Amino acid sequence: MLSTLPIMGGTGFLVTLDIALRGGAIALLLIVAIATLRRGRGRPAAWLGALLAVGAAAYMICSSPGPHGDPPLWFAPVLVLCTGNAAVFWLFARALFDDSFQLKPWHALVWLGLAVWPVAHLFGAGITTHWLVGVAVRVAVIVLAVLALVQTVRGWGSDLVEGRRRLRLFILIAVALHIAVTVTVELAFGHDHVPMGLHVLNSAALAAIAAIIAVLLLQADLDSVLPAPAVAEAVAPGAAPAEDEPVDPGLLATLERLMAVDRLYRQEGLTIGVLAGKLGLPEYRLRRAINRGLGYRNFNEYLNRHRLADAKQALADPSQAEVPILTIALDSGFQSLGPFNRAFKTDTGVTPTEYRRTATGRNGA
Known part of the structure; x- marks a missing residue:
């Protein structure tokens, strides 16, 4: 997954074409990063998307063909962006496709755990040269990519935002195919023995993905695709x-x-x-x-708005004071108590028991 700074070797049309495709893809990805930041208005999904584009540009450099030597120290930021991009991809998928997602400090630790490895290796830290560490990093990269794809698929059926549904399909196809082809080629030929023609095809595929993203971004209404910021400008559910x-x-x-x-x-x-x-x-x-x-x-959000209103009415009804909360949850349309409690607490800030106690003036549940 990770290579050190490549030294471009060989001559000929394929090498020149590979360099041109990589250069074009890098330029497009940097344009995507700048445009996303400018149009994203500070949303977490926007700056994560911009960081993902910059990391993909770094990958275009890190994955270049040629003999691999020890890179200079100034190349460390490129290695950090390249290796940490798996964590950024996972966080981007969560921020884009889960409207309730919030970044936490431990998310940064996941990124840091990947990004530190190439830098430590560059500075000669002994443990980073152990083959188990290299395997662990590569496994972590694959796991994060799979988690990002799972997040892309999860909630697809209930997603009501048309542009975001199309983006899910594009990400799923593009990333899944690229991972499958890359892993297959490296297993078949070995990382250092991939034919130049396949490198060119890889560069062409990445350049095409970057071009499609750039076109989609120019046409997309980011305000509708990206989750609304948690400020007063956000559109409240039920208001078009x-x-x-x-x-x-x-x-x-x-x-x-x-x-x-x-x-x-x-x-x-x-x-x-x-x-x-x-x-x-x-x-x-x-x-x-x-x-x-x-x-x-989200369709589930739409249903839960009605279900919660139904449950609140039942919990505030003195004639239903002895009805178990589980029964009220099931009668309102929830499938189990756990999701009901979480949705209720998110909506009201209190538990169903506390809400009932306050609404009915009772001292017990």
């Missing part, structure tokens, strides 16, 4: 963004009736596909209505 195109008010009224009157959110196994079938609509139209018409970014 002002700049979104109008949605059929009749469809919104039907959705409101199904939730408020029929309480369809209580139905077990309710998915956006099932709901679209009941309405006789394509899924994309229903996704667009809930996202653009009601301001929700």
